Amino acid sequence: MTRFTVDPITRIEGHLRIDVEVDQGKINKAWASSTMFRGIERILLGRDPREAWLFTQRFCGVCTTVHALASVRAVEDALNLPIPMNAQYIRNLILIAHALHDHIVHFYHLSALDWVDVTQVLKADPAKASSIAESLSDWPNNSAKEMAAVKMKVKGLVDSGQLGPFAHGYWGHPAMKLPPEVNLIAVAHYLQALEYQRYANQIVGILGGKTPHIQNVAVGGVQNAINIESQAALNVDRLYQMKSLLDKVVSFVQNVYVPDVCAVAGFYPDWFSYGAGVTNYLSVPDLPLDEKSTKYDLPGGFIPNGDLSKFHPITGQKDEYWRKAVTEDSEHAWYKGGGPLHPWKGETDPEFTDWKEDGKYSWVKAPRFEGQPAQVGPLANVLAGYASGNPLMVKWTDAALSKISAIAKVKATPAMLHSTLGRHGARAVRTAVLSELAVKHWQLLTDNIVKGDAAIFNQPEFPKGEIEGVGFHEAPRGTLSHWVVIDDGAIKNYQAVVPTTWNASPRDSKGTSGPYEASLLGNPIADAQHPLEVLRTVHSFDPCMACAVHMFDPSGNNTAKVKVL
Amino acid sequence: MRSAVYGIGNILLGDDGIGPAVVAYLSSNFELGPEITIEDLGTPSLDLPNYLTGYDRVIFIDAVAADAPPGTIRLYSRDEIVAAPPGIRISPHEPTINDALIVLDFAGGAPKEVVLVGVVPQTLEGGMTLSPAVAGAVPRAAAMVVGELGKRYAA
Numbered sequence: 001m002t003r004f005t006v007d008p009i010t011r012i013e014g015h016l017r018i019d020v021e022v023d024q025g026k027i028n029k030a031w032a033s034s035t036m037f038r039g040i041e042r043i044l045l046g047r048d049p050r051e052a053w054l055f056t057q058r059f060c061g062v063c064t065t066v067h068a069l070a071s072v073r074a075v076e077d078a079l080n081l082p083i084p085m086n087a088q089y090i091r092n093l094i095l096i097a098h099a100l101h102d103h104i105v106h107f108y109h110l111s112a113l114d115w116v117d118v119t120q121v122l123k124a125d126p127a128k129a130s131s132i133a134e135s136l137s138d139w140p141n142n143s144a145k146e147m148a149a150v151k152m153k154v155k156g157l158v159d160s161g162q163l164g165p166f167a168h169g170y171w172g173h174p175a176m177k178l179p180p181e182v183n184l185i186a187v188a189h190y191l192q193a194l195e196y197q198r199y200a201n202q203i204v205g206i207l208g209g210k211t212p213h214i215q216n217v218a219v220g221g222v223q224n225a226i227n228i229e230s231q232a233a234l235n236v237d238r239l240y241q242m243k244s245l246l247d248k249v250v251s252f253v254q255n256v257y258v259p260d261v262c263a264v265a266g267f268y269p270d271w272f273s274y275g276a277g278v279t280n281y282l283s284v285p286d287l288p289l290d291e292k293s294t295k296y297d298l299p300g301g302f303i304p305n306g307d308l309s310k311f312h313p314i315t316g317q318k319d320e321y322w323r324k325a326v327t328e329d330s331e332h333a334w335y336k337g338g339g340p341l342h343p344w345k346g347e348t349d350p351e352f353t354d355w356k357e358d359g360k361y362s363w364v365k366a367p368r369f370e371g372q373p374a375q376v377g378p379l380a381n382v383l384a385g386y387a388s389g390n391p392l393m394v395k396w397t398d399a400a401l402s403k404i405s406a407i408a409k410v411k412a413t414p415a416m417l418h419s420t421l422g423r424h425g426a427r428a429v430r431t432a433v434l435s436e437l438a439v440k441h442w443q444l445l446t447d448n449i450v451k452g453d454a455a456i457f458n459q460p461e462f463p464k465g466e467i468e469g470v471g472f473h474e475a476p477r478g479t480l481s482h483w484v485v486i487d488d489g490a491i492k493n494y495q496a497v498v499p500t501t502w503n504a505s506p507r508d509s510k511g512t513s514g515p516y517e518a519s520l521l522g523n524p525i526a527d528a529q530h531p532l533e534v535l536r537t538v539h540s541f542d543p544c545m546a547c548a549v550h551m552f553d554p555s556g557n558n559t560a561k562v563k564v565l
Numbered sequence: 566m567r568s569a570v571y572g573i574g575n576i577l578l579g580d581d582g583i584g585p586a587v588v589a590y591l592s593s594n595f596e597l598g599p600e601i602t603i604e605d606l607g608t609p610s611l612d613l614p615n616y617l618t619g620y621d622r623v624i625f626i627d628a629v630a631a632d633a634p635p636g637t638i639r640l641y642s643r644d645e646i647v648a649a650p651p652g653i654r655i656s657p658h659e660p661t662i663n664d665a666l667i668v669l670d671f672a673g674g675a676p677k678e679v680v681l682v683g684v685v686p687q688t689l690e691g692g693m694t695l696s697p698a699v700a701g702a703v704p705r706a707a708a709m710v711v712g713e714l715g716k717r718y719a720a
Contacts, residue, residue, distance in 0.1 A: 197615075
């Protein structure tokens with residue numbers, strides 16, 4: 001039996017640590033731990049709720065906008081404040097553009113290297129790579145000339161003795177299975193993805209005023225002045241500039257990202273049988289279509305035990321089923337008390353004990369839905385869409401499964417989505433759905449402005465006494481909720497239950513593991529010194545752990561350390 | 566020559582906010598002119614390359630892990646930054662300035678001139694104030710940025 005820890009070491013102890021026990025080449029025990037205290041909600045106590053979003057968007061360096069929007073939604077929910085349609089559409093477009101950007105970056109720049117062996121590119125035939133890529137889609141940048149240029153670029157890197165951005169991959173690992181040409185296609189698209197994710201980010205910038213920290217939201221709406229003829233406002237020029245960026249991103253998602261994920265999945269069909277873990281799925285509806293946020297374009301709800309027939313929809317932030325079901329348990333987390341407590345009653349008092357396998361071992365609390373752990377993220381969102389018969393979700397899921405079936409030469413079914421690869425597939429499906437909804441919401445905004453509606457804001461007014469609100473958002477990494485208690489117009493309690501808290505949850509007081517921990521059980525480990533398989537499964541969730549410290553370490557120590565015990 | 570000055574760090578985590586603090590100080594005390602972009606980028610990690618392409622010169626201000634007393638300022642050259650080897654990444658938060666430069670050196674579009682003004686932190690505990698030693702370093706770090714901007718590079 002081998003025991004090992006994958007622990008990114010920095011001087012400032014942040015991040016995710018995974019401990020696993022391997023017996024006969026398979027993981028039989030796992031612990032997920034966050035090594036950094038995240039009590040930053042405490043900064044908000046006593047502050048003006050109208051300003052909370054300015055602070056919450058600093059919670060996380062990658063997902064600034066999602067925390068800004070969840071925060072204003074929480075305060076608006078407490079006030080029962082309706083939101084003008086222009087503001088809803090502008091927020092929706094920001095959220096969609098952010099998600100398109102984030103999902104593309106996650107696949108190409110964070111997790112593709114778990115499946116792609118860059119050194120194999122040198123063996124690839126560019127003409128053959130081009131014809132494979134052209135058989136997958138009619139994207140214009142897949143020519144043999146393009147592939148040959150990328151191969152030369154990689155050769156230059158290898159000849160220099162440095163692998164540059166790919167230096168941290170597990171090259172030549174026995175679990176790498178793609179043919180050389182597919183590796184070449186992936187690297188070519190890695191480079192193109194750098195360009196296309198930037199366009200999505202520029203859309204956030206146009207609407208948000210700037211990135212990475214948007215300036216345009218407000219409790220009650222947005223601050224974008226709307227005047228189709230003014231240079232200083234959201235005008236026709238800006239709308240069309242946005243549309244042209246959007247069209248490019250939509251094309252990349254549908255013609256490059258989706259086919260690439262299907263191709264990679266088709267060569268690793270084994271990974272449809274690993275990594276299911278917790279199959280209770282939670283997602284929330286998003287992209288509101290009315291002022292009171294009662295109708296949404298994206299469905300959400302709870303699926304127990306992977307059984308789509310038991311799907312229980314969540315109808316909105318006011319849905320009592322949702323509002324009552326969420327609790328957080330700190331039996332195995334470094335906080336006082338055990339819980340479970342509802343987020344409005346939530347406490348953030350640290351009690352550090354050191355890493356104890358049967359005691360407290362993480363700074364992440366254990367969120368529970370009706371007392372059970374739940375997996376969140378694109379897979380939960382796509383399954384909610386599939387279960388509720390959402391036409392876009394069904395269309396793109398079926399298209400992806402049939403593409404994977406053709407490549408893998410086995411029948412890919414919705415049941416196979418409960419897996420490590422299923423999470424990647426579902427993320428691609430969700431991105432494709434969002435790419436269509438981006439165009440729809442751009443049109444809704446444009447039509448609304450053209451018909452003469454310039455309303456952007458409803459003034460918030462705070463009553464005497466105590467009120468409570470919850471703001472949710474189906475973020476790129478899954479269900480995000482901010483829970484606020486306001487007393488006489490000042491923040492009395494604030495708890496952010498973030499997607500990664502659901503997925504990286506430690507055991508709860510009943511001893512039930514969270515999704516990361518459960519998903520690692522049974523994963524094969526070919527080489528304990530190089531646990532590529534652990535990275536594959538953990539990366540498939542798109543972890544967002546170190547919300548959010550940044551420090552440059554000139555010694556290069558900001559790397560994951562694998563320690564075999 | 567297009568130049569950018571970027572503060573990196575989380576303003577909610579004590580001295581990690583040094584980069585944004587120096588940017589705020591520069592913005593309120595100096596006229597840098599419209600040809601110089603100055604921005605508090607927070608903790609952009611994987612998004613950082615987006616803010617680098619198109620610039621000839623970038624000056625970063627960031628907290629650094631160096632063995633020196635809090636408030637110490639160290640200058641790092643482009644070569645020194647890129648020499649810090651990238652490692653296995655678990656989450657999108659971990660990539661840093663060196664990763665962004667390495668990615669763009671491969672993909673194209675990396676700025677040629679890069680300097681990091683690094684300040685050694687005392688504490689990274691939650692809170693929105695800088696410790697006294699680090700707060701005292703803000704004007705000196707800002708002066709260093711201005712000095713770097715004044716340097717003439719053979720383009």
